[in-house]
Amino acid sequence: MQPHSQEIRSTDRPIPSRSRSLLSTVDLSVPDIAALLQTASFLEKEDPLRRAHRLAKRRVALLFYESSTRTRTSFELAAKGLGADTTLVSALSSSIEKGESLKDTGLTLRALGAECIILRHPNSGAPYLLERVTELPVLNAGDGMHAHPSQALLDLRTILHRLRPKHANTGIDESTLAGITVLITGDILHSRVARSNAELLPRLGARVILCGPEALLPGWAAEMGPGIAVERNFAHAMRSSQVVMMLRIQKERLGGVELNLDEYIANYQLNAARLAENAPRALVMHPGPMIRGLEITSDVADGPQSAVEEQVRHGVAIRTALIARALDALPEGVPA
Amino acid sequence: MTPKASGIPGRIQERTLIRGGHLIDPANKIDGPRDLLIEGGRVAAVGERLDVNSQAAEIIDASGLIVAPGLVDIHVHLREPGQSYKETIASGTAAAVAGGFTSVAAMPNTVPVNDSAEITHWMQASERGAQARVYPIGAATIGSMGEALTNYEALRDAGAVAVSDDGKPILGDDTMRAVLRAATAAGLSVIQHAEDTRMTGGCSMNAGPLAFRLGLRGMPVEAEAGIVKRDIALLRELKSDRAHLHVAHLSTKKALDHVRAARKIGLHVTCEVTPHHFVLTEEAVGEYDTHAKMNPPLRTTGDRDAMIEGLLDGTIDCIATDHAPHAAHEKEQEFERAPNGITGLETSLGLSLSMLHRQHGMPLTQVLALLSARPAAILGLAAGTLAVGASADVVLFAPETEWRFRANESRSRSRNTPFDGWSLPGHVFLTMRGGEVVYREPSARQG
Numbered sequence: 091m092q093p094h095s096q097e098i099r100s101t102d103r104p105i106p107s108r109s110r111s112l113l114s115t116v117d118l119s120v121p122d123i124a125a126l127l128q129t130a131s132f133l134e135k136e137d138p139l140r141r142a143h144r145l146a147k148r149r150v151a152l153l154f155y156e157s158s159t160r161t162r163t164s165f166e167l168a169a170k171g172l173g174a175d176t177t178l179v180s181a182l183s184s185s186i187e188k189g190e191s192l193k194d195t196g197l198t199l200r201a202l203g204a205e206c207i208i209l210r211h212p213n214s215g216a217p218y219l220l221e222r223v224t225e226l227p228v229l230n231a232g233d234g235m236h237a238h239p240s241q242a243l244l245d246l247r248t249i250l251h252r253l254r255p256k257h258a259n260t261g262i263d264e265s266t267l268a269g270i271t272v273l274i275t276g277d278i279l280h281s282r283v284a285r286s287n288a289e290l291l292p293r294l295g296a297r298v299i300l301c302g303p304e305a306l307l308p309g310w311a312a313e314m315g316p317g318i319a320v321e322r323n324f325a326h327a328m329r330s331s332q333v334v335m336m337l338r339i340q341k342e343r344l345g346g347v348e349l350n351l352d353e354y355i356a357n358y359q360l361n362a363a364r365l366a367e368n369a370p371r372a373l374v375m376h377p378g379p380m381i382r383g384l385e386i387t388s389d390v391a392d393g394p395q396s397a398v399e400e401q402v403r404h405g406v407a408i409r410t411a412l413i414a415r416a417l418d419a420l421p422e423g424v425p426a
Numbered sequence: 427m428t429p430k431a432s433g434i435p436g437r438i439q440e441r442t443l444i445r446g447g448h449l450i451d452p453a454n455k456i457d458g459p460r461d462l463l464i465e466g467g468r469v470a471a472v473g474e475r476l477d478v479n480s481q482a483a484e485i486i487d488a489s490g491l492i493v494a495p496g497l498v499d500i501h502v503h504l505r506e507p508g509q510s511y512k513e514t515i516a517s518g519t520a521a522a523v524a525g526g527f528t529s530v531a532a533m534p535n536t537v538p539v540n541d542s543a544e545i546t547h548w549m550q551a552s553e554r555g556a557q558a559r560v561y562p563i564g565a566a567t568i569g570s571m572g573e574a575l576t577n578y579e580a581l582r583d584a585g586a587v588a589v590s591d592d593g594k595p596i597l598g599d600d601t602m603r604a605v606l607r608a609a610t611a612a613g614l615s616v617i618q619h620a621e622d623t624r625m626t627g628g629c630s631m632n633a634g635p636l637a638f639r640l641g642l643r644g645m646p647v648e649a650e651a652g653i654v655k656r657d658i659a660l661l662r663e664l665k666s667d668r669a670h671l672h673v674a675h676l677s678t679k680k681a682l683d684h685v686r687a688a689r690k691i692g693l694h695v696t697c698e699v700t701p702h703h704f705v706l707t708e709e710a711v712g713e714y715d716t717h718a719k720m721n722p723p724l725r726t727t728g729d730r731d732a733m734i735e736g737l738l739d740g741t742i743d744c745i746a747t748d749h750a751p752h753a754a755h756e757k758e759q760e761f762e763r764a765p766n767g768i769t770g771l772e773t774s775l776g777l778s779l780s781m782l783h784r785q786h787g788m789p790l791t792q793v794l795a796l797l798s799a800r801p802a803a804i805l806g807l808a809a810g811t812l813a814v815g816a817s818a819d820v821v822l823f824a825p826e827t828e829w830r831f832r833a834n835e836s837r838s839r840s841r842n843t844p845f846d847g848w849s850l851p852g853h854v855f856l857t858m859r860g861g862e863v864v865y866r867e868p869s870a871r872q873g
Contacts (some may be wrong), residue, residue, distance in 0.1 A: 219760060345628055
């Protein structure tokens, strides 16, 4: 019997595409992350006409079971910037509506020549299934409450550019973010962005504080990994943070959770007064979509500390690197 | 894959002598070298070196093998009527006998639900082609909807051995009170699937840090323990010595502690645990492996170890598989959408021997009691014994010989198992029901 070893589980075949997929930040070592950031910077600066030859006429499919503005558009622009042909399949205008399974949808896209599938899906873990059945590289564009790895990478790039500019393009290691505390506040329970950032950032030396009411942040969130703390007092947490990342309350995933919004706003909204009093120099981030007036006020979202639009721009660079890696088209001279 | 070796499966020998084996019959406290003589489908004699004229009997050489009562599984899903694409009574019981089981109790969550004497009869009809004895469990409420009670006397008279709404808990206090009272009057046990579904909506694994990390909603321990506690309180209210509550597939230390406490005050509460709950932990979910999705879910190491402790100290009365076949296309889905459950009949003996006997030193006779005499006693089945006069339901297996379980060679119609490719002890060589060979290992020798 093998309850304690993986030795002969015949179902555990190594998945050939794993080194080109990105399902979770867990799959990336620190050198992998450093290489991706360097690739992103290289391709961002490259002559657009040259860049557009890298994946000329190759096929990338975007398979979106949930709505998206930023992620979908930036993945699409990234693929097109590399010269790839893209096709978008969304749940409401495809045979998914007729009950076609994820497996069959994936096999269909493969049969149509897709060499990589970018998947957004409401069920945690769906990209693992898609990768297993299609054996294609899969880029996770957000799965349920589980992971949003490209978002965490673009958040990392944003933090580096603002707070560690010397490292932003040259290389990072386990201590690059030492001394930086990233406070993530809001609906942690339903947030794949929070999970991916909480997994990724501590591995580069950052401390992560998760903040929110019990209903949106169970105590055991701190047990996810090292370098993560749970703090209920927003103002208190802000005072020791260099980055304040706000999250939307995901009404579509609330289920039975009862939440008094007035109380939530009173305790956890990021507004100008609270920011000035507790974190006047902190970088303000938000993965979007923002609900202005709920978790964040307009003056803060549009204010000088806000990096919200920069995050979006970094998204294109990161996703360009991820697609180039997925299709084995990494530029020479940049470490793979 | 029917046995193709010598011998004619299905042919009833007038006299059969199983010779040279090590006989373990926990019900009769036998654990030693014994021959077993079978006549007319029943045990005729048990003794050291039985002298039988070899012309007058078929001889089965059991040297090096354990000879034990056919195993008993009081919790299986045979999917008939209604879902024969997952399993049939014939295929499920073919898997049973390949795993050494000669008696199985079939849960009523079929389509339609087995809530009537008609379906109970239908399941036992010879046309179903059962290889093992099938004991239907009747639904406790009509359609297992948790409201109106079924007719317990009619179910009992048709052959049902217990009532349960397995898969769905009986949530309402008043309903459960009525179920316990009516079952007691009819002399039937009540088997409860203990899950407070008000706490488990949308959940697909054990609650805790791992579920949080995987972004899956988790079923809390309290959802199981709370119902067990409530049921025990209701049983106590009844103040009847004949009332019997059996807790299905127990998975948490907290619920086990409630059972332990109930026993201490003399209540007739029994419980079972599945091999997967004493072998695996929630870590088996890995990268969203739907073969690690079941209800109750795989729990933490602490709970898993509590299951082993409960088996060792006798608080847990028996092992049951919760054999739950599902078609490949149903399991090859998003984790949260895939149905709960795994097959278990062919791996139960091997996993039990490996985990309990090898790793935790439980004597073989105790392992076999958990798999035969004790489950039979819980539901009052005429099984799990090799007493003279008993039906000759027998299993012969090699306790140490390792064999590799291959899901694609399973006799079940489904392949949903996390144990594919596992190497296990306890290779079954031959299974007999009523003196008839119903399974012979394809390469087995003939005496």
